[in-house]
Amino acid sequence: MNSTANFQVDVVIPTQTKYLHLIGSIGEHIGKDLEDFSGDRNALAYHLNLVLTEATTNAIKHANSEDPKDTVRINIDIQEQELIIKVYDHGQGFDLETIPNPDFDQLNESGMGLFFIKTLMDSVTYTKSGDCNVLEIRKLLI
Amino acid sequence: MNSTANFQVDVVIPTQTKYLHLIGSIGEHIGKDLEDFSGDRNALAYHLNLVLTEATTNAIKHANSEDPKDTVRINIDIQEQELIIKVYDHGQGFDLETIPNPDFDQLNESGMGLFFIKTLMDSVTYTKSGDCNVLEIRKLLI
Amino acid sequence: MIVTEEKTNGFSALFVKEERIDAHNSAELKNYILHMIEQGKVNIIVQLEHVRFVDSSGLGALLSGFKHAEAKSGRLALSNLQPQVLSMFELTRLNRVFEIQTDLQDFF
Amino acid sequence: MIVTEEKTNGFSALFVKEERIDAHNSAELKNYILHMIEQGKVNIIVQLEHVRFVDSSGLGALLSGFKHAEAKSGRLALSNLQPQVLSMFELTRLNRVFEIQTDLQDFF
Numbered sequence: 001m002n003s004t005a006n007f008q009v010d011v012v013i014p015t016q017t018k019y020l021h022l023i024g025s026i027g028e029h030i031g032k033d034l035e036d037f038s039g040d041r042n043a044l045a046y047h048l049n050l051v052l053t054e055a056t057t058n059a060i061k062h063a064n065s066e067d068p069k070d071t072v073r074i075n076i077d078i079q080e081q082e083l084i085i086k087v088y089d090h091g092q093g094f095d096l097e098t099i100p101n102p103d104f105d106q107l108n109e110s111g112m113g114l115f116f117i118k119t120l121m122d123s124v125t126y127t128k129s130g131d132c133n134v135l136e137i138r139k140l141l142i
Numbered sequence: 143m144n145s146t147a148n149f150q151v152d153v154v155i156p157t158q159t160k161y162l163h164l165i166g167s168i169g170e171h172i173g174k175d176l177e178d179f180s181g182d183r184n185a186l187a188y189h190l191n192l193v194l195t196e197a198t199t200n201a202i203k204h205a206n207s208e209d210p211k212d213t214v215r216i217n218i219d220i221q222e223q224e225l226i227i228k229v230y231d232h233g234q235g236f237d238l239e240t241i242p243n244p245d246f247d248q249l250n251e252s253g254m255g256l257f258f259i260k261t262l263m264d265s266v267t268y269t270k271s272g273d274c275n276v277l278e279i280r281k282l283l284i
Numbered sequence: 285m286i287v288t289e290e291k292t293n294g295f296s297a298l299f300v301k302e303e304r305i306d307a308h309n310s311a312e313l314k315n316y317i318l319h320m321i322e323q324g325k326v327n328i329i330v331q332l333e334h335v336r337f338v339d340s341s342g343l344g345a346l347l348s349g350f351k352h353a354e355a356k357s358g359r360l361a362l363s364n365l366q367p368q369v370l371s372m373f374e375l376t377r378l379n380r381v382f383e384i385q386t387d388l389q390d391f392f
Numbered sequence: 393m394i395v396t397e398e399k400t401n402g403f404s405a406l407f408v409k410e411e412r413i414d415a416h417n418s419a420e421l422k423n424y425i426l427h428m429i430e431q432g433k434v435n436i437i438v439q440l441e442h443v444r445f446v447d448s449s450g451l452g453a454l455l456s457g458f459k460h461a462e463a464k465s466g467r468l469a470l471s472n473l474q475p476q477v478l479s480m481f482e483l484t485r486l487n488r489v490f491e492i493q494t495d496l497q498d499f500f
């Protein structure tokens with residue numbers, strides 16, 4: 001039997017930054033539990049913590065619909081060879097292609113979140129899905 | 143605005159004890175985030191960690207259908223006044239009413255899990271639900 | 285399960301270096317203690333300073349060690365419990381079974 | 393955000409006592425540092441020994457402090473970074489911006 005069987009986590013949180021710790025920790029634990037991953041599991045754990053934190057922060061900060069009952073949904077699907085994170089927001093959306101990488105010679109206080117996500121994971125897309133937007137992040141586990 | 147808005151966590155794990163840490167930690171974080179809870183939030187965090195760990199352990203150990211692809215689903219629903227945990231298993235089930243409290247004068251190595259759940263939470267039921275069983279645990283947050 | 289063992293004043297001190305004891309690692313702790321007792325180390329103090337969380341199977345592992353040590357006229361005691369871990373012993377009244385000290389040194 | 397401040401050799405050492413800096417508490421860290429600079433404490437070493445996790449907003453808070461200290465002819469440096477936290481500075485090449493020492497004492 002494969003020691004890292006498929007599993008799923010689905011979380012719906014209010015748009016409040018106090019929940020970032022919960023979301024990040026879930027990513028950290030998942031990384032540490034992926035016993036079949038041949039790379040550095042502690043690094044993977046940190047990276048999943050970071051990527052989930054950054055993606056959720058963006059959904060809270062940039063896509064807040066001003067409705068105090070607005071929520072962010074985070075879905076994590078761990079398959080044998082791949083981990084798929086989906087973060088759903090109810091904001092006005094944005095065009096991922098137009099966001100440039102940070103200028104490393106003159107770094108800015110902000111604008112590093114998507115850079116981390118793109119650098120540490122294998123693919124990232126942002127699309128409309130029904131009445132919300134979904135940031136989909138994939139990481140190969142082989 | 144209520145600072146502890148409603149939120150939900152839904153996790154599906156393989157029947158392996160290595161995932162207990164993840165499930166327990168989620169409970170611990172939720173407890174610490176419940177800013178409206180008037181009682182001791184650190185104690186609540188420990189209790190949710192414990193109750194989720196015990197309930198998931200039972201679903202893994204006593205209800206394992208021998209199928210390596212068997213899973214346990216854990217659902218946590220945080221509402222304004224109440225927290226509801228549901229743990230779904232695919233085993234043969236059991237009758238919660240027939241399980242006695244531990245004999246404190248002659249304690250046994252096992253049989254303390256349900257005692258913790260009943261003592262620390264406000265209500266517990268175990269019922270059939272479709273093709274699975276569900277242990278439902280409620281804790282008032284007022 | 286990370287544990288270390290030390291011999292002090294005729295006792296074997298067992299330091300549990302895990303933050304969490306649950307059904308994933310409690311069988312290992314139980315077997316470790318039973319193995320110590322089989323080797324003739326029947327007076328054991330389990331030092332729990334690092335343990336932030338223990339579930340019913342963890343309590344069960346310690347209770348099993350207690351009973352086996354007693355059966356060989358030894359004893360198994362506990363030290364350095366974090367407050368929330370101690371409260372698990374109180375809820376199950378296991379604090380009346382185990383001798384529990386604030387610090388390992390308090391046994392001597 | 394739990395921080396403590398110490399005056400050493402003309403520097404203000406700021407000890408961050410949180411395990412995690414993210415968008416929930418980074419604004420507080422940023423404002424704390426800016427307030428120090430406004431008070432004339434323009435030479436700051438941020439001691440990060442306790443910090444196990446930092447996100448982009450945490451890096452941004454430190455960078456903001458760095459820029460403000462520099463604008464007042466001071467400097468903001470860092471010490472005691474855990475390896476994974478250091479790797480965040482390397483990924484963004486912020487390790488070329490900040491002076492980073494293994495230990496607070498290494499500055500003196």
Ligand SMILES: Nc1ncnc2c1ncn2[C@@H]1O[C@H](COP(=O)(O)OP(=O)(O)O)[C@@H](O)[C@H]1O
Pocket residue numbers: 054058059062063089091092093094099109110111112113114115448
């Ligand atoms: N979910 C989102 N909805 C709307 N805009 C977003 C979203 N995520 C990112 N953006 C846009 O992309 C930009 C870059 O994001 P990021 O790299 O995470 O840095 P930062 O959030 O610090 O600006 C943001 O400033 C914002 O304009």
Ligand SMILES: Nc1ncnc2c1ncn2[C@@H]1O[C@H](COP(=O)(O)OP(=O)(O)O)[C@@H](O)[C@H]1O
Pocket residue numbers: 196200201204205231233234235236241251252253254255256257340
């Ligand atoms: N999900 C379950 N499916 C079947 N039986 C269960 C389940 N949960 C608990 N039980 C039964 O209830 C008993 C008591 O459970 P518990 O108090 O948690 O102690 P322990 O698991 O240590 O025996 C178990 O031994 C088992 O027979």
